[in-house]
Amino acid sequence: MTPDILLRIANLTVPRKPDRGPTIHPDPLAGPATAAQALGLRRLDTSQLVVLRELHKTIVALVDGLLSGRPVARAASRLTSLAQPSVATVRLEASKSQTLRSQLKWSDPTPAATLARRVALELAEIDVARLKRCDRPACNLVFYDTTRSGTQRWHAESPCGNRERQRRYRAAPRPSSPTESR
Numbered sequence: 214m215t216p217d218i219l220l221r222i223a224n225l226t227v228p229r230k231p232d233r234g235p236t237i238h239p240d241p242l243a244g245p246a247t248a249a250q251a252l253g254l255r256r257l258d259t260s261q262l263v264v265l266r267e268l269h270k271t272i273v274a275l276v277d278g279l280l281s282g283r284p285v286a287r288a289a290s291r292l293t294s295l296a297q298p299s300v301a302t303v304r305l306e307a308s309k310s311q312t313l314r315s316q317l318k319w320s321d322p323t324p325a326a327t328l329a330r331r332v333a334l335e336l337a338e339i340d341v342a343r344l345k346r347c348d349r350p351a352c353n354l355v356f357y358d359t360t361r362s363g364t365q366r367w368h369a370e371s372p373c374g375n376r377e378r379q380r381r382y383r384a385a386p387r388p389s390s391p392t393e394s395r
């Protein structure tokens with residue numbers, strides 16, 4: 214699985230196209246309509262924005278901690294508090310063939326609580342070592358490495374992998390040709 218919601222929120226205010234001139238990147242959490250769109254929610258009340266900003270800050274701190282090896286206990290406990298309003302009840306279903314299946318039914322009072330608990334559940338499922346930041350200095354996107362080898366360095370080959378290879382090629386010292394030396 215890929216931690217889609219975690220990545221979406223962690224990358225919420227990271228510019229997608231660092232090459233396209235000056236960075237004009239309006240904060241999607243500034244208004245309910247852009248926030249709803251950015252978070253994949255149907256609609257959003259203005260009153261939710263404060264807690265969603267808090268959620269965003271918490272997830273950015275958590276991801277930064279994970280990527281830099283700093284302690285994340287504080288951010289984890291903040292995420293726990295944000296997820297607290299989401300509660301689940303278990304339902305056990307018996308089929309005629311005597312097989313039993315249990316299901317958790319979540320009740321989510323607020324979008325922030327829903328997102329917080331989904332991110333918390335995602336974090337428990339993933340291999341945290343595969344959570345990475347794009348290796349291209351101009352790009353700051355966080356991605357989840359799903360390659361078998363676990364050696365992905367850029368969030369995407371296009372543009373970041375291609376651009377970065379070009380840049381490194383140009384920056385590499387060239388062996389001087391014999392005609393240039395005296």
Ligand SMILES: [Zn+2]
Pocket residue numbers: 347348349352353354367368369373
């Ligand atoms: Zn990138």
